[in-house]
Amino acid sequence: MGFDYAKCWARRPRYEARAGHQAQLRIERSGRLPPIVPAELVNFSRHGARLAVGSPLEDGEQFMLLLTHSKAGMALTLAGELRWQTPSHAGRWLMGCEFVTEVSMETLGEMFLNEILDDQPMQPPV
Numbered sequence: 001m002g003f004d005y006a007k008c009w010a011r012r013p014r015y016e017a018r019a020g021h022q023a024q025l026r027i028e029r030s031g032r033l034p035p036i037v038p039a040e041l042v043n044f045s046r047h048g049a050r051l052a053v054g055s056p057l058e059d060g061e062q063f064m065l066l067l068t069h070s071k072a073g074m075a076l077t078l079a080g081e082l083r084w085q086t087p088s089h090a091g092r093w094l095m096g097c098e099f100v101t102e103v104s105m106e107t108l109g110e111m112f113l114n115e116i117l118d119d120q121p122m123q124p125p126v
Contacts, residue, residue: 013121
């Protein structure tokens with residue numbers, strides 16, 4: 001029996017980052033080098049995010065994810081933990097992080113309103 005994608009996706013819808021969004025994203029690491037890692041948002045849910053970064057992090061590493069959007073006056077700080085990572089194209093790494101605390105619906109709504117995220121959930125893989 002295979003993995004039940006429908007069950008997973010029904011619980012945790014993910015939303016793709018809109019192309020050209022104006023949000024800035026960085027990972028702040030405690031006691032590790034480099035202490036700040038620029039990141040690109042790939043997709044987002046209330047429970048975690050997929051990010052693209054220039055170099056890998058340490059397995060299971062805990063960090064602070066900071067998202068700012070100056071035009072909207074938005075500054076979001078989320079405690080996260082690296083769950084997986086894999087090399088991507090052009091020397092980048094894709095990583096999945098899980099947030100320590102669930103993101104509120106209000107915050108998610110602000111991300112839609114400020115066009116950081118597409119307001120349609122991603123379709124589950126087939």
